[in-house]
Amino acid sequence: MARVLVVDDDARLVKVVGSLLRRHNHSVESVPNGELARHVLHRGDIDIALLDVNLPDVNGLSLVLQLREEGNDVPVILLTVRTEVHDQALGLRLGGDDYIAKPFDPEVLLARIEAVLRRSTGSTSQRAENPRADQLEFPPIMIDLAARQVFDNGVPVRLAPMEYAVLEFLAINRGRAVSKEELMLHVWGTSRGISRTLAEHISRLRRKLGDGLIMTQTGYGYLIPAAPGDSAATGR
Template sequence: MPQVLLVDDDPRFVKVVASLLSRRNLQVKSVSSGELARQALRNGDIDLALLDLNLPDIDGLSLIHELREEGNDTPVILLTARSKPHEQVLGLRLGGDDYITKPFDPELLLARIHAVLRRSGTGRTTDRGRSDLVDLSPALAGRSPVLVDLAARQVFRDGVAVRLAPMEYAVLEFLVRNRGRAVSKEEIMVQVWGTDRGVSRTLTEHISRLRRKLGEGLVVTRTGYGYIIPTAPEGPAARAQ
């Protein structure tokens, strides 16, 4: 599991971002100062850093320049409210791998993180038996096989990539990680959307889309409990909406 260092002195921001990343299978360590970030990055166990430029003890640009001068090549995504082009260019020239301005869309941040991790080769392997590849075919009883690559956040049906909207994938991933367990609608909403308001209409629509794209037998409704991706095929009655 990739480890992300979140460097920011705003506790509310840290709480929100850490929760988001944790739900997407990223291990998060947070620090609130440049000195603590310097120590964490020198330990060598960080796969990527999210670095705020406005730190209480040191400017983030100075920190990244210092680290690169030392030969530390840990990927860094710069986070800041500074939006002037010359500041972005300077951050990249000093050694930043990407730059994202606050406020930002959560899905954009996740996409940037995964893109940087892919470029750096973190956690990648050619072993198709690795644990982040999940074969859901046993639940489909001979229907078109479905494979989920949790590292690349890709889904394949019968060998063909299936395009899922970000929140469709988020729902699927949560069900995959809880495979064999019936999870309530409220639990899915809290984990994926961060709220359980508007449960029925929002979640039901996403489940319907997943069934259309991946096969009717994959996500099963357990009346009185919620939804489940079973480890073996279930009868038509269990799959009723």
């Protein structure tokens, strides 16, 4: 069971979504605007938020960006009537974990929520099972997974939320080539229509961290090589 926050000023939609989630044993809290959502999310007890982009007091994209800049990594699924690809890409770049256009199919919404929660829970479990994973080092790069911070020769490197998400997934899977589809599914929740966005994120990571960190596996995906004898490298 997850605790879900629904942020939308459409009372009918909130009622329908709330009823759907409760039937599937989720706990639901709802607020009609961004200011109240900010207060609820600062409590730290929400597992996932469904956030309308067009709120009466604030743009939902601005809210999710602010949360990420504050270090709040609660999973967020953006809800909007806008279906243009560049709008979806912008929402994901700013820190959204997934993007669903209204009107949406209830089963699709449930599947997206479950997928985002699996990614979030899986990342937490990996860190708990392997304390060494709290800090991953690829000299001169060091990644502090707990703080979601990257250092180059000890100097902090500022990454956008989705840049960090791409880097983290490749780093956790170091030594294994990750397909583009798997990487997009893990970071954006879909493997369709955003391959160009993924390429842009990889390009920016290389500019910020050096060309030698992330290798391209032609026709397949990307790889952060494991150091010789690195027992932490995953073979999944």
